[in-house]
Amino acid sequence: MYVELKNVVKTYDSYRAADNIDLSIEEGRLVALLGPSGSGKTTILRMIAGLERQNSGDIIIGGRVVNDVPGSERGIGFVFQNYALFRYMTVFDNIAFGLEIQKQDKQVIRRRVEELLALTDLTGLEKRYPNQLSGGQRQRVAFARAIAPNPRLLLLDEPFAAIDAKVRKDLRAWLRSTISSLGVTSIFVTHDQEEAIEVADEIVVTNHGRIEQVGTPMEICIEPKTPFVAEFIGRGKRVSNIGAFRGFARWGHMAAIIQPEFVHVYLPGEDAGASGDALQPAIVQDVAFRGANWALRLACCGEELSAFRSLEAPPVHPGDPVRLSVSRAQGIAGEQTEPLYPEGT
Amino acid sequence: MQQHSSPWVRRLLIGLTAVFLILFLAVPLIFVLVQSFSRGLGVYLSAITDTFALQALALTLVTVLIAVAVNTIFGLFAAWNLTRYRYFGYKIVNTFIDLPLSVSPVIAGLIFLLTFGRASPIYPLLTAAGVRVVYAIPGIVLATIFVTFPYVSRELIPVLDARGTDEEEAAALMGASGPVIFRRITFPHIKWALLYGVVLCSARALGEFGAVAVLSGRLRGRTLTLPLYIESLYQEYSYAPAFAVSSILVVLAIVILVARAAVEHKGDKRGEL
Ligand SMILES: Nc1ncnc2c1ncn2[C@@H]1O[C@H](COP(=O)(O)OP(=O)(O)OP(=O)(O)O)[C@@H](O)[C@H]1O
Ligand SMILES: [Mg+2]
Numbered sequence: 001m002y003v004e005l006k007n008v009v010k011t012y013d014s015y016r017a018a019d020n021i022d023l024s025i026e027e028g029r030l031v032a033l034l035g036p037s038g039s040g041k042t043t044i045l046r047m048i049a050g051l052e053r054q055n056s057g058d059i060i061i062g063g064r065v066v067n068d069v070p071g072s073e074r075g076i077g078f079v080f081q082n083y084a085l086f087r088y089m090t091v092f093d094n095i096a097f098g099l100e101i102q103k104q105d106k107q108v109i110r111r112r113v114e115e116l117l118a119l120t121d122l123t124g125l126e127k128r129y130p131n132q133l134s135g136g137q138r139q140r141v142a143f144a145r146a147i148a149p150n151p152r153l154l155l156l157d158e159p160f161a162a163i164d165a166k167v168r169k170d171l172r173a174w175l176r177s178t179i180s181s182l183g184v185t186s187i188f189v190t191h192d193q194e195e196a197i198e199v200a201d202e203i204v205v206t207n208h209g210r211i212e213q214v215g216t217p218m219e220i221c222i223e224p225k226t227p228f229v230a231e232f233i234g235r236g237k238r239v240s241n242i243g244a245f246r247g248f249a250r251w252g253h254m255a256a257i258i259q260p261e262f263v264h265v266y267l268p269g270e271d272a273g274a275s276g277d278a279l280q281p282a283i284v285q286d287v288a289f290r291g292a293n294w295a296l297r298l299a300c301c302g303e304e305l306s307a308f309r310s311l312e313a314p315p316v317h318p319g320d321p322v323r324l325s326v327s328r329a330q331g332i333a334g335e336q337t338e339p340l341y342p343e344g345t
Numbered sequence: 346m347q348q349h350s351s352p353w354v355r356r357l358l359i360g361l362t363a364v365f366l367i368l369f370l371a372v373p374l375i376f377v378l379v380q381s382f383s384r385g386l387g388v389y390l391s392a393i394t395d396t397f398a399l400q401a402l403a404l405t406l407v408t409v410l411i412a413v414a415v416n417t418i419f420g421l422f423a424a425w426n427l428t429r430y431r432y433f434g435y436k437i438v439n440t441f442i443d444l445p446l447s448v449s450p451v452i453a454g455l456i457f458l459l460t461f462g463r464a465s466p467i468y469p470l471l472t473a474a475g476v477r478v479v480y481a482i483p484g485i486v487l488a489t490i491f492v493t494f495p496y497v498s499r500e501l502i503p504v505l506d507a508r509g510t511d512e513e514e515a516a517a518l519m520g521a522s523g524p525v526i527f528r529r530i531t532f533p534h535i536k537w538a539l540l541y542g543v544v545l546c547s548a549r550a551l552g553e554f555g556a557v558a559v560l561s562g563r564l565r566g567r568t569l570t571l572p573l574y575i576e577s578l579y580q581e582y583s584y585a586p587a588f589a590v591s592s593i594l595v596v597l598a599i600v601i602l603v604a605r606a607a608v609e610h611k612g613d614k615r616g617e618l
Contacts, residue, residue, distance in 0.1 A: 080514075086529075087534075097516065
């Protein structure tokens with residue numbers, strides 16, 4: 001384990017921003033801290049960086065307890081949410097800053113900065129000041145500045161938050177491949193689940209200062225361990241009575257979350273294939289175009305469901321009667337969840 | 346910024362402002378100059394080259410220099426700790442810094458008189474150490490420092506507040522020491538505000554009368570600053586010399602005004618004021 005948090009607590013006044021955090025991160029991994037706003041992601045990151053001191057518990061980096069080690073001696077690179085580029089320094093000086101502080105040789109610094117400019121595709125911009133750069137360029141300068149001193153741990157706070165959607169997609173892919181080619185252990189904060197799923201090897205889901213679940217993107221999506229994760233990940237709807245859906249009768253009045261991927265919708269007369277018997281009636285409430293498909297909101301057995309519909313299938317309209325089947329749900333029992341599959345059809 | 350108001354309203358407002366400025370600022374200033382030359386160039390020159398006048402000028406400049414230097418350093422520290430640390434009672438400190446702005450300078454003078462004068466318990470100690478504060482130059486300097494101390498910090502605090510701490514944190518994480526962070530990250534950002542504060546502080550120190558009047562003891566040639574010297578001339582009905590010496594202060598004020606305009610212009614262009 002390269003980074004470990006043991007029973008870490010951080011309170012602001014009486015508010016527990018980090019509540020008994022236990023976390024281990026393997027060397028070389030790219031980990032996402034994912035959670036809603038205010039759930040403590042930044043707090044965790046800042047404690048690892050030594051910018052914030054925990055009230056209790058231990059932080060261990062590279063086998064060393066670093067509770068009393070200043071951030072500058074923890075071997076970290078940090079990319080701030082708004083980049084925090086030094087606005088009175090050129091791109092070159094920004095990237096060189098950490099190396100200059102280490103009193104490295106001028107020639108060595110120049111070579112390293114040039115290498116990083118090439119890596120981050122910023123060559124030619126080294127004389128610019130941060131306010132003369134686009135958002136994406138700033139982000140890359142911040143990244144280059146953070147990795148210039150060869151940190152063993154890279155921390156990124158919402159690295160894509162200030163960037164528009166299109167550039168964001170490209171940068172994500174770029175960041176992912178760059179980090180994996182560097183092989184540096186990295187933790188990045190995001191509240192965008194899609195981002196976490198696409199970029200990370202491992203996702204840590206936070207909520208109210210606690211960790212809800214740690215797992216690969218696949219595990220988090222397919223086997224959410226807590227009701228919060230089941231609801232937070234994906235676009236699922238919570239139903240209070242799963243027993244009302246065909247094939248789920250044996251679970252009675254259990255609450256569950258049903259993801260749109262597992263709701264199949266057919267117009268009257270449309271061929272439902274093998275699931276023909278399991279269909280039950282529903283009414284279309286709302287239809288929204290989402291680029292790659294239609295997103296439907298449906299009323300069925302007094303519950304509300306969401307579903308996707310292919311652009312190739314005949315269109316449906318609000319008010320249309322349809323039939324649907326549910327192929328999977330995530331049942332909620334107290335603080336636990338379990339996957340439920342329909343039976344008997 | 347162009348506003349959409351009727352041209353008449355605009356003309357009226359500009360006109361009123363101009364009339365006000367002329368009546369209350371330009372006319373009196375011209376009057377000072379006219380009065381100072383009323384007895385001829387000879388009287389003017391002898392008034393401003395009088396030994397006492399020159400000594401008053403020297404004392405004033407020294408006082409301004411010390412007060413501004415002390416308050417620049419103090420202002421930097423105060424602004425830094427009020428924007429960078431949150432400790433118990435920081436709000437009280439924040440309010441306290443403004444005290445000199447709300448207390449009449451005469452009262453400020455009296456405070457020092459009580460603290461360092463004959464009535465004070467530390468007076469015997471000071472006398473034993475051979476230090477004279479009251480009715481001496483240290484008193485004048487102290488009073489001036491007191492009266493002018495909010496000016497620098499008040500200019501810096503909003504700038505430091507608006508800027509946030511993340512650049513400093515970033516530099517600290519890379520191992521930069523406090524002085525390096527200040528020199529390379531913080532100072533470039535606050536330098537125009539700092540200069541502006543220094544200019545304001547100098548202007549205020551130069552003209553200080555009330556607090557200094559209480560503590561000076563008015564020994565001509567020794568503890569009279571320019572404003573006090575002018576007043577004493579006036580009290581002796583030497584009107585022309587009083588106005589002549591005043592014109593020195595006016596010239597110094599104009600120099601500061603020009604410096605201030607230059608700083609504002611520079612800072613403005615870079616959007617830092
Ligand atoms: N300096 C502070 N003083 C008081 N409360 C704070 C402070 N910093 C954070 N908090 C509180 O701690 C909680 C966690 O904050 P944190 O910044 O870690 O959230 P986050 O998960 O990063 O949220 P976001 O996605 O909005 O950035 C929040 O409720 C916040 O209000
Ligand atoms: Mg945050």
